[in-house]
Amino acid sequence: MNAPLKLYSFAPFDRAARVRWTAHELGVPVEEVGLNYIAGEHREAAYRAKNPFCRVPLVETDQGAMVQSVAICQYLAEQHPESGLVPPLDSPLRASWLSWLFVGASDLDAAGFQVLNYTVLRPDPEKRATAIRVAEPLLQVIEAHMADRDYVVGDRFTLPDIVLGHELVLLSFCRALDGWPHLIRYRDRLSQRPAAQASGLFGVLKHEPPAVKASAG
Known part of the structure; x- marks a missing residue:
């Protein structure tokens, strides 16, 4: 049996x-290991010694601590090549797989965070609307890509599906995925995976985000 992964x-x-x-x-x-963000536990000396960036996630492995979620995911998947989450180096899908992995980790992550930020973290209706408009060209490309696909790369579930799926869940939580039927269909397909359900991520869709009201004046 695999040793437990210590995840902050x-x-x-x-x-x-x-x-x-x-x-x-x-x-x-x-x-x-749950850290209390409001209490600032991620900035305390004990955690800072593990992760000087004072962010999550952090995992502790037999090779030391690791940060950056997508790097951690790729590391884990490469330890289990039988899973198929990472294609072999000589796979014809490798270039496309890497491209989509980093579209999710960089472009969609950055765009999605701004929507989340101005919907939930620092509610601001005008900035939220701007963030959604900025995200739309990217969502349009991914929507077209998923029009006749079940998964992002090839015909099977791989690591980019986790990264993109995470962002689509957050955009859905922010009510910013309406009008993108192929992305909604794709999100719903991912949600049926037992591992996706066990992750707890999709549970956020059962909750309403804070209402963003127009500022006065």
Whole structure:
């Protein structure tokens, strides 16, 4: 049996959710260490010694601590090549796989965070609307790509699906995915995976985000 993965996180829907989901896909047990963001536990000396960036996720492995969610996910998946989450180096899908992995980790993550930020973290209706408009060209490309696909790369579930799926869940939570039927269909397909359900990520869709009201004046 795999040794438990010690995972530091804030909430079921933060970027640690990608790691948790990946671990469940691989059958790796997770030992969760929840940090209190409001209390600033991620800035205390004990945690800073593990992660000087003072962010989550962080995992502790037999090779030392690791940060950056997508790097952690790729590391875990490469330890389990039989899972198929990472194509072999000589696979004809490798270039497309890498491209989509980093579209999710960089472009969609950055755009999605701004929507989340101005919907939930620092509610501001005008900035939220701007963030959604900025995200729309990217969503349009991904929507077209998924029009006749079940998964992002090839014909099977791979790591980019976890990264993109995480962002689509957050955009859905922010009510910013309406009008993108192929992305909604794709999100719903991902939600049926037992590992996705075990990750706790999709539970956020059962909750309403804070209402963003127009500022006075």
